[in-house]
Amino acid sequence: xxxxxxxxxLLSVFKGxxxxxxxxxxxxxxxxxxxxxxxxxxxxQLLLRHISRESIKGFTADLxxxxxxxxxxxxxxxxxxxxxxxxxxxxxxxxxxxxTFGTGTKLQVIP
Amino acid sequence: GAGVSQSPRYKVAKxxxxxxxxxxxxxxxxxxxxxxxxxxxxxxFLTYFQNEAQLDKSGLPSDRFFAERPEGSVSTLxxxxxxxxxxxxxxxASNGKGGYANTGELFFGEGSRLTVx
Numbered sequence: 001x002x003x004x005x006x007x008x009x010l011l012s013v014f015k016g017x018x019x020x021x022x023x024x025x026x027x028x029x030x031x032x033x034x035x036x037x038x039x040x041x042x043x044x045q046l047l048l049r050h051i052s053r054e055s056i057k058g059f060t061a062d063l064x065x066x067x068x069x070x071x072x073x074x075x076x077x078x079x080x081x082x083x084x085x086x087x088x089x090x091x092x093x094x095x096x097x098x099x100t101f102g103t104g105t106k107l108q109v110i111p
Numbered sequence: 112g113a114g115v116s117q118s119p120r121y122k123v124a125k126x127x128x129x130x131x132x133x134x135x136x137x138x139x140x141x142x143x144x145x146x147x148x149x150x151x152x153x154x155x156f157l158t159y160f161q162n163e164a165q166l167d168k169s170g171l172p173s174d175r176f177f178a179e180r181p182e183g184s185v186s187t188l189x190x191x192x193x194x195x196x197x198x199x200x201x202x203x204a205s206n207g208k209g210g211y212a213n214t215g216e217l218f219f220g221e222g223s224r225l226t227v228x
Contacts, residue, residue, distance in 0.1 A: 004153075006153075009151070032214065032215050033215075034215050034216070043114075043219045043220065043221045043222070044154070044202065044204075044219040045219065046216050046217070049215070049216065086153055086154070088215060089215070090214060090215025093167070094166060094167055095166065096142070096159060096161060096166055096167065097214060097215060098156065098159065098167065099144065099156070099204075099215045099217060100156060101146070101153040101154045101155075102153050103151075103152055103153040104152075104153045
């Protein structure tokens with residue numbers, strides 16, 4: 001079974017402050033981890049994936065297998081970062097890569 | 112179109128009615144997922160298709176839920192005898208690869224919001 005946990009429903013930060021959105025996972029195999037974002041009145045879209053190890057819109061995330069975590073970080077929050085963020089895990093299940101999502105964290109950046 | 116298209120965008124049903132939700136994935140995409148997203152929750156897996164084959168329907172909450180993708184492109188999620196607890200946004204997502212080659216990068220539609228009165 002695969003599970004993704006996002007402990008915070010809401011995270012409010014001031015503009016310019018650092019952001020860390022927490023994500024923990026449970027999976028017995030080798031997972032692929034992702035962050036998806038949903039801006040107001042837009043569809044859910046991929047933000048970044050752990051295998052790319054790249055920074056998207058200033059966000060980074062490092063997979064920590066020891067702590068089974070994949071926290072999303074940004075050093076300086078911008079107002080346009082306000083959105084819903086979902087952590088997702090892709091793991092082999094019954095011959096295909098099943099994608100499981102966390103419950104999401106709403107990031108609110110206060111001007 | 113270039114993206115995943117879902118219809119209707121909004122559906123209001125009386126309890127007990129049957130509803131059908133349509134998903135038109137990106138052309139050529141092999142994999143198609145349906146998710147249910149209740150208010151304040153994340154997307155919950157319902158079912159997965161690889162082409163026309165329904166490989167996983169373990170997430171369907173009851174036998175009132177049925178999904179099909181007969182020609183390996185358009186998919187329909189049908190809910191029979193709707194109940195209030197079925198009220199949610201139903202999301203469809205697709206990607207180009209299937210089976211072991213499938214990755215977690217999904218392309219989502221805008222969703223169909225179902226309200227059962």
